Amino acid sequence: MPDGTAPLLQRQDCEGGVTRLTLNRPDSRNSLSFAMLGALRHGLEEIAQDPRICVLVLAAAGPVFCAGHDLREITAHRNDEDAGRAFFDAAMHRCAEVMQAITALPQPVIAEVQGVATAAGCQLVATCDLAVASEAARFCTPGVDIGLFCSTPAVALSRAVAAKPAMEMLLTGAMVSAAEAQRIGLVNRVVPAAELSEATMALARHIADRSAHAVQLGKAAFYRQRGLPLAEAYAHCAAVMTDNLMATDAEEGIGAFLGKRKPVWGR
Missing domain, CATH: 1.10.12.10 (Lyase 2-enoyl-coa Hydratase, Chain  A, domain 2)
Incomplete structure (x- = not known):
């Protein structure tokens, strides 16, 4: 578990033109705080400008891939003079910028999903070009459970899977298994947990070996x-x-x- 001085995002440049970015807030379930979104945006900007990088793998530390937006941070801003509206607007726009930066990134991006990906975390998986998931991975957009429809995650989800399974996830908030996520097209491959990094890197290197x-x-x-x-x-x-x-x-x-x-x- 990282201490207070550990980077929010860890970068590892591997052989063969593959780079890994790892979300590094396992103590907060790798939630997309305003700072984490800023770190992601900066990391993507650096990678976009690096001709040595052919493929990006987006991974996460700890048992959870990403729990979505930081609800504690959101709640704290309800004490602002405007009850949080300015912060909420800034956070949603920054998140949208990060998701669009992944799509606009010259290099293909592969999500390596070792655990649960919820709400904007599920959005992050849906946004990546490819996704490899552990058999232990789970996916959901549970905003409806707390009175908050996952409207921005719906943008990526509805472009990754067919309309009806997307709407079922959005309307019910139900957890989807890795096998079901593969069946509906949210992830490409499902592998045993012990083989996740190896399988993801093999796919990344296969692509990086092309022009x-x-x-x-x-x-x-x-x-x-x-x-x-x-x-x-x-x-x-x-x-x-x-x-x-x-x-x-x-x-x-x-x-x-x-x-x-x-x-x-x-x-």
């Missing part, structure tokens, strides 16, 4: 085309494919495939 240029082009195009009508989506992605074909990595990759050799990507 970083192509992966980053592809991630951006994927999210851009989702909001477009069909014809516009094809037009946009056709232009991206043309740009991709003009890149050195595509020339190298096609040449390596035809020559039956391993490609050497530019970094």
Whole structure:
């Protein structure tokens, strides 16, 4: 358990172009306090500007992945002159900025979920590009249980899973198992707890071994085309494919495939 001087967010740069960011507030269930959201935003900004990083793994210390917003912090601000409105507004906007920064990050982001992810913590998992979960992981959006519908988590959840399972989670607040989360598309893979980090890192390294240029082009195009009508989506992605074909990595990759050799990507 970290002491008062431990960083809220721990960064570990691994071999092969993979970096890990670990939420480091296990004593408060890795809740997304205003300070934690600021640390995440700063960490993402640094990673976005680092060409050595091909894939980001987002993990958490302790038995809980993330319990969502810090309800003690929220309650304390009810004593403000405006009963907390300014702080609540700032916190929700900062959280939205962090979630959008994950989507906008050039590198793919994989959530490594070892335990419970609730409310904005579930939102964080849904926002990541991929998610690997322990068999012990659980997910819920329980705002309705405390008179607070999880409206901002709904933005990410409704884009990760189909409408009806998303609405069931939002309307009931019921806990969803890792297996059910995989079935509805909230996570990609479920593995035994002892194999979680190994499985996540294997997936991260597999992606990092591909052309970083192509992966980053592809991630951006994927999210851009989702909001477009069909014809516009094809037009946009056709232009991206043309740009991709003009890149050195595509020339190298096609040449390596035809020559039956391993490609050497530019970094």
